[in-house]
Amino acid sequence: MCKKIILCLAVLFGTLTGSAQKEVLKFSRDGKFKIVQFTDVHYKYDDQVNSQISLDRINEVLDTEHPDFVIFTGDVVVSNETFKGLDIVLEPCVKRNIPFGVVFGNHDDEYDNTRPELYDYIAKKKGCMMPARTGDVAPDYVLTVMSSKDRNKEAALLYCIDSHSYTKIKSVPGYDWIKFDQVAWYRNKSMGFTKQNEGAPLPALAFFHIPIPEYKDAVMEDKNRLFGVRGEGVACPTANSGLFTAIKECGDVMGVFVGHDHNNDYAVAYKEVLLAYGRYTGGNTVYNNLTNGARVIILQEGKRKFDSYIRLAGGEIESRISYPGSFY
Numbered sequence: 469m470c471k472k473i474i475l476c477l478a479v480l481f482g483t484l485t486g487s488a489q490k491e492v493l494k495f496s497r498d499g500k501f502k503i504v505q506f507t508d509v510h511y512k513y514d515d516q517v518n519s520q521i522s523l524d525r526i527n528e529v530l531d532t533e534h535p536d537f538v539i540f541t542g543d544v545v546v547s548n549e550t551f552k553g554l555d556i557v558l559e560p561c562v563k564r565n566i567p568f569g570v571v572f573g574n575h576d577d578e579y580d581n582t583r584p585e586l587y588d589y590i591a592k593k594k595g596c597m598m599p600a601r602t603g604d605v606a607p608d609y610v611l612t613v614m615s616s617k618d619r620n621k622e623a624a625l626l627y628c629i630d631s632h633s634y635t636k637i638k639s640v641p642g643y644d645w646i647k648f649d650q651v652a653w654y655r656n657k658s659m660g661f662t663k664q665n666e667g668a669p670l671p672a673l674a675f676f677h678i679p680i681p682e683y684k685d686a687v688m689e690d691k692n693r694l695f696g697v698r699g700e701g702v703a704c705p706t707a708n709s710g711l712f713t714a715i716k717e718c719g720d721v722m723g724v725f726v727g728h729d730h731n732n733d734y735a736v737a738y739k740e741v742l743l744a745y746g747r748y749t750g751g752n753t754v755y756n757n758l759t760n761g762a763r764v765i766i767l768q769e770g771k772r773k774f775d776s777y778i779r780l781a782g783g784e785i786e787s788r789i790s791y792p793g794s795f796y
Contacts, residue, residue: 470596476483480517485490489597489599489612490596490597490613491597492614492619493536493537493567493597493611493612493613493626493677494536494614494615494616494619495613495614495615495616495623495624495767495769496536496616497616498616499612499616499768499769499770500536500617500766500767500768500769501536501624501766501767501769502533502534502535502536502537502764502765502766502767503535503536503537503539503626503673503764503765503766503767504529504530504533504535504537504539504542504662504762504763504764504765504779505537505538505539505540505675505725505746505762505763505764505765506526506529506538506539506540506541506746506749506762507540507541507542507543507677507727507728507746507747507748507763508542508543508573508590508724508727508728508730508746508748508749508750508751508754509522509526509540509543509544509557509747509750510522510543510544510546510555510575510750510751510753510754511523511544511545511546511547511553511557511750511751511753512545512546512547512553512753513545513547513548513549513550513552513553513556513633514548515551515753518752518753519750519751519753520751520753521750521751521752521760522557522749522750522751522760523556523557523560524781525749525760525761525762525781526557526560526749526762527560528781529761529762529764529779530560530561530566530597532779532783533762533764533779535566535567535764536566537566537567537568537579537597537611537613537626538561538566538568538569538570539568539570539571539577539626539628539674539675539725539791540558540568540569540570540571540600541571541573541675541676541677541725541726541727541746542559542570542571542572542573542575542576542631542676542677542678542727542728543573543574543575543677543727543728543750544557544570544572544573544576545557545576545579545628546575546576546578546579546580546753546754547579548734549580549582550576550579550580550581550586551581551589553587554586554590558590558593558596558763561595561790562593562594562595563670565594565595566595567595567596567597568595568596569596569597569598569609569611569626570590570596570630571629571631571635571675571676571677572586572587572606572630572632572677573631573677573678573727573728574631574632574633574643574644574677574678574728575633576668577633578609583605583606583630584601584604584605584606586606587601587606587607588601597611598628598721599705603626606630607630607698608627608628608629608630608650608653608654609624609628610625610627610628610657611625611626611628611746611787612624612625612626612664612753613625613626615769616769617625617757622661622664622670622673623671623769623770624670624672624673624767624769625658625661625670625671625672625720626672626673626674626675626720627657627659627669627672627673627674627675627677628674628676629646629650629654629674629675629676629711630646630650630676631643631644631645631646631676631677631678631726632638632645632646632647632678635705635707637665638710640706640707640765641706642705642706643678643703643704643705644678644705645680645705645708645709646676646680646709646711647709648709648710648792650709650711651669651709651710651714654711654714654715654718655714655717655718658672658684658714658718658720659718661720662718662719662720669718669719669720670720671720671722671767671771671772671774671783672720672721672722673721673722673723673724673767673774674715674721674723674725674726675724675725675726675727675767676724677726677727677728678703678704678705678726679702679703679704679726679728679729679743679745680704680705680708680711680712680724680726680736680740681705681706681708681712682712682743683704683726683736683743684701684702684704685738686736686737686738686743687702689738692736692738692795693736693737693794693795694734694735694736695734695735695787695789695794696732696733696734696735696744696745696778696786696787697731697732697733697734697758697787698732698734699731700729700730700731700732701729701733701790702729702732703728703729712739712741715741716739716741721741721744722741722742722772722774722791723741723742723744723765723776723791724741724742724743725743725744725745725746725763725765726744726745726746727745727746727748729745729786730754730755730756730757730758731748731755731756731757731758732738732745733742733746733747733748733758733763733778733786733787734787735787735789735791736795737791737792737795737796740792740796742791742792742795744763744776745763746762746763747760747761747762747763747778747779747780748761749761749762759780759781760780760781761778761779761780761781762778762779762780763776763779764776764777764778764779772792773790773791773793774790774791774793775788775789775790775791776788776789776790776791777789
């Protein structure tokens with residue numbers, strides 16, 4: 469009987485997360501959970517000299533911050549020999565035993581491996597939290613962060629979503645959008661966790677590469693406070709598939725974190741959801757006007773609050789914010 473109960477619980481947990489989570493992410497005893505976001509590493513296996521600064525920054529940030537989890541938000545390796553490049557870029561996490569995940573950008577699969585092939589290769593690495601792929605595409609996935617007080621209680625969620633590359637519809641040129649079935653996936657996961665949490669949405673964050681159109685809407689409103697560097701326009705899809713509306717209706721996601729626009733690292737609150745960029749992490753292998761670094765996010769257990777800042781070389785910190793306190 470006990471074995472049957474355990475099996476049923478495992479099936480239920482796997483259904484909610486999309487697949488059984490590989491290892492436990494957990495708030496620390498002081499109720500904190502620290503995430504480091506690296507974005508747009510743009511590592512080139514065939515240009516390791518200009519790529520080295522990205523590795524220097526990754527190693528320095530990890531040694532300084534000692535995060536509980538690392539997320540790479542797209543455009544990680546941008547050359548042939550992609551697997552070899554991934555080995556190099558992900559090794560700092562692997563050797564430090566830091567759990568990590570990856571979502572893809574618009575350039576990752578332009579070389580010698582498809583998105584599913586890249587996903588499968590990364591997912592097999594030690595410490596990678598990405599669930600095994602079961603379908604034909606690189607899947608979206610949600611990771612649970614467990615309570616410091618109860619190992620069996622979910623305390624926060626991390627949604628990791630593929631924002632794709634370029635649209636295939638000629639009349640709607642530019643970047644692709646997060647698809648309707650992905651929005652439905654998010655809704656289903658969110659509602660499942662909320663129901664399990666007695667009707668209260670769990671605090672959540674979302675990570676993907678290409679900003680959604682609301683990033684552009686947010687900076688058009690003068691009333692919205694902006695922290696950080698706005699060095700270029702928002703390169704987002706010209707069509708809106710409704711993810712932000714779903715986020716508002718579900719009520720769990722407090723902040724969205726993207727990359728893609730190398731000269732932006734700002735955070736702005738829009739309709740009580742933080743829309744933020746990571747800091748460009750790459751070297752001089754592609755356009756950039758900002759010194760490279762990373763975004764740090766610190767969740768607070770049991771609260772719809774988090775702190776964030778940009779970590780640069782030599783221990784320098786920029787753009788400290790607290791959400792929601794810095795914005796309202």
